[in-house]
Amino acid sequence: MQVNQYAYFALFSRSIPASEMAAVLGLEPDETTVRGSRRTKPKAIPVRHCWKIVCREPGLRVDEQIARIIERLAPHTATIAALASRLDTEDEGSGAVLEVVRYFNDQEAEQHDHSDAAIETPNLFGWHLGREVLGFLQATGAVLDVDEYDMTPDYAED
Template sequence: MHVNQYAYFALFSRSTPATEMAAVLGLEPDETTVRGSRRTEPKAIPVSHCWKIVCREPRLRVDEQIARIMQRLAPHTTAIAALASRLNTDGEGYGAVLEVVRYFNNQDAQQHDRSDPAAKGPNPLGWHLDRDVLDFLQATGAALDVDEYDMTPDYAED
């Protein structure tokens, strides 16, 4: 099975730009979006400002990716919690989220053969959240969102 996955922690706001979030936190994001910005591809227009700390390192389980993110965020927990609470006043869908995105059967992704005991790398299919991550999510009021996509080609239409 081919698996491509990544995780990120994000702060979203209708009115507070990512640059201001970074200044408040004293932590530069890995990625940002600007509400209402226009790009040539894709044609989506972000509905919110977004500040993200991301881990896209291949060959890591999701919990290992999250641990890398948490190493960077943990020293800023109090500031993140205060900012997330303020951003949450923008309305539903604003505030903080820990996002996990996984694509299964993506031919460009890492391959994991469960039947081969000599297969190199960790099993990317299982993961967990430890108490420190759960405490961080509680402290910051962050949601956990897990998106999983089956990229198996649909041969029925051929």
């Protein structure tokens, strides 16, 4: 089975741009979205600004990707928590999230065929969150959101 996965931590707001979030945190994001920035159809227009720290490194389990994110963010926990709290109280529909996105049977994903025992392939399907990650989520008031998609082609239409 093929899997393509990544994780990110994001602060999001309807009114505070990512550049202002970065200035408050003293930490530049890996990615941003700007509210209302996409105008071409059929793509959705972002309903909020978003500041993200992302790990898309292939060959890592989700918990390993998350660990890399938390390692980068841990020194900024208090500042992130303060900003997330401010966003949550001042700006309805805003806050913090740890997002996991997984695509199964994605044609562009990594192959995970364990038939050849000589080749050591990591098992990307199981993962867990340890105390450090849970503590960070608690401290920052972040929610965990996991999106999983089955990308198996629908041959019934042929």
